[in-house]
Amino acid sequence: MRHAVHTTLVVAVSLLASAAACADQLADIKAKGTLVCGTLGTAEPFSFPNPQTREIQGYDVDFCQALAKGLGVKLELKLISVAARIPELQQGRVDVLAANLGWTPERAEQIAYSEAYYVSQQKVAARHADNFKATSDLAGKRISATKGSTSELAVKKALPTAKTVTFQDPPAAFLAMQQGKVDGFAVSELMLVKFKQQVEATTPIDILEPALMAEAWGVGVRKGEAGLLKQVNDTLAAMEKSGEATRIFDKWLGVGTPYKLQRSFKIEAIKG
Numbered sequence: 001m002r003h004a005v006h007t008t009l010v011v012a013v014s015l016l017a018s019a020a021a022c023a024d025q026l027a028d029i030k031a032k033g034t035l036v037c038g039t040l041g042t043a044e045p046f047s048f049p050n051p052q053t054r055e056i057q058g059y060d061v062d063f064c065q066a067l068a069k070g071l072g073v074k075l076e077l078k079l080i081s082v083a084a085r086i087p088e089l090q091q092g093r094v095d096v097l098a099a100n101l102g103w104t105p106e107r108a109e110q111i112a113y114s115e116a117y118y119v120s121q122q123k124v125a126a127r128h129a130d131n132f133k134a135t136s137d138l139a140g141k142r143i144s145a146t147k148g149s150t151s152e153l154a155v156k157k158a159l160p161t162a163k164t165v166t167f168q169d170p171p172a173a174f175l176a177m178q179q180g181k182v183d184g185f186a187v188s189e190l191m192l193v194k195f196k197q198q199v200e201a202t203t204p205i206d207i208l209e210p211a212l213m214a215e216a217w218g219v220g221v222r223k224g225e226a227g228l229l230k231q232v233n234d235t236l237a238a239m240e241k242s243g244e245a246t247r248i249f250d251k252w253l254g255v256g257t258p259y260k261l262q263r264s265f266k267i268e269a270i271k272g
Contacts, residue, residue, distance in 0.1 A: 026071075026227035029095055034074045037064035038094035038220075041079035042169050044194060045252040045259070046100055059252040060098040063117055063236075066244065067096065067219070070235035081168060083148035086110055089220050096232065097220030100188070102150035103270045112225065113218035114232045117245065119265040121189040122154040122212040125196070127177065128204040132184070135208045138162055141183035144173035151186040154212035178203055186212060193259050216270045240267040 029035055039047040039060050046060040056077055068075035080088050085101060088094050089111055102120065103113055124143060126132040140161045145152040147166035155164050162184075167173040170187050174195050177185040185192075185205075192207050199205060219236070221229045239245040249263045250256070 024227055025095065025222065025225045026231055029071060029073060029228070032073075034076050035064070035068040035071055036076045036078055036093075036095045037067065038078050038080045038085060038088050038097045039064060039099045040082065041077075042171075043100050043191070045190070045257070047079075047098075059118070059248060060100070062248045062251070063219070063239075064096075064098045066239055066248075067098075067232060067235055070238070071231065081148075082146050083168075085148075085220065089222055092222075095228070099220070100149075100217060101220050102215035102217055103272060104150060104153060105272060108272055110223070112221045112223050112229050113270055114221065114229065115236050115267050116216035116218055116265070116270045117236055117267055118217040120215045120217060122151050122186065122215050123189045123192055123207055123209075124155070124159075124184045124186045124212060125177070125192050125205045125207045126184045127180075128206050130183065132206065132208060135159070135210055135212065138184045138208070142181075143184040143186055144176045144182040145186045146170055146173055149187075150215050151188070151212070154215075155186045158212040177205075184208075188215075190253065190259055190261075197258060218270055236267045 039056065041047050041056050045058050047056055047058045050057050056079065061077065064077060065075050078094050080099065085097055085099050086107065089097050124135055124138060126138065132138060135158065139159050142163045142165055143155050144165045144167060145155055146169060152164055152166055155162055165176065165182050167176060170191055173187065174185050176182045178199065196205050196207060219232050221232060245267055246263055253259045253261045
């Protein structure tokens with residue numbers, strides 16, 4: 001009997017030790033010397049290939065680099081699809097996500113979010129020739145969006161009678177609108193500005209108002225990793241204080257870019 005009790009204790013202690021080892025991801029990242037940051041690689045100007053070098057660059061990538069620097073480790077980027085973001089994080093294939101990850105109540109039940117490092121306006125566009133004047137004109141129509149994105153959720157919430165048609169990435173969803181397969185296309189305002197510029201001379205589009213929703217983006221961290229989440233938030237707070245966060249915004253989105261935006265938000269807790 002004593003042997004059975006001893007065996008049970010050994011198993012229990014080893015399970016606890018195993019759980020403790022898995023529970024401190026921050027220590028694991030520092031030990032391996034690398035932060036694996038999941039990002040999209042297809043979403044200009046956030047994460048996209050440099051036309052000359054083909055290296056992935058952008059707003060999200062600069063934040064990944066800053067997080068790795070704050071940890072004192074090397075950065076490894078892992079390119080993932082929109083739909084795979086949360087599964088990749090939950091299964092431990094990436095350490096954090098900086099991948100256009102808008103906050104939603106559903107996602108916040110699955111993963112932890114850092115403070116918001118970007119706030120995106122989700123809007124819908126239509127072909128100019130179709131003469132839609134407002135977002136509400138697309139009620140009951142077909143609207144394309146990226147599969148698993150908050151744009152898809154925003155359409156369903158703001159235009160419940162519309163039929164959402166999903167695609168693997170924004171360019172495919174945009175092409176469907178251009179070809180007349182759908183009536184509208186939902187995505188972040190930034191992407192719409194870029195798409196609008198690209199097709200102005202051929203098949204012009206209108207960006208409709210009002211916005212479907214304003215969306216706070218956070219860095220995704222696995223649940224239960226309080227140490228890593230605090231480290232991420234501390235780094236973001238330092239970037240806000242030093243002006244680095246503003247410099248990254250101006251570099252990719254500011255008045256000297258095709259988007260010509262002014263930063264109207266600060267890094268702060270997401271109010272869900």
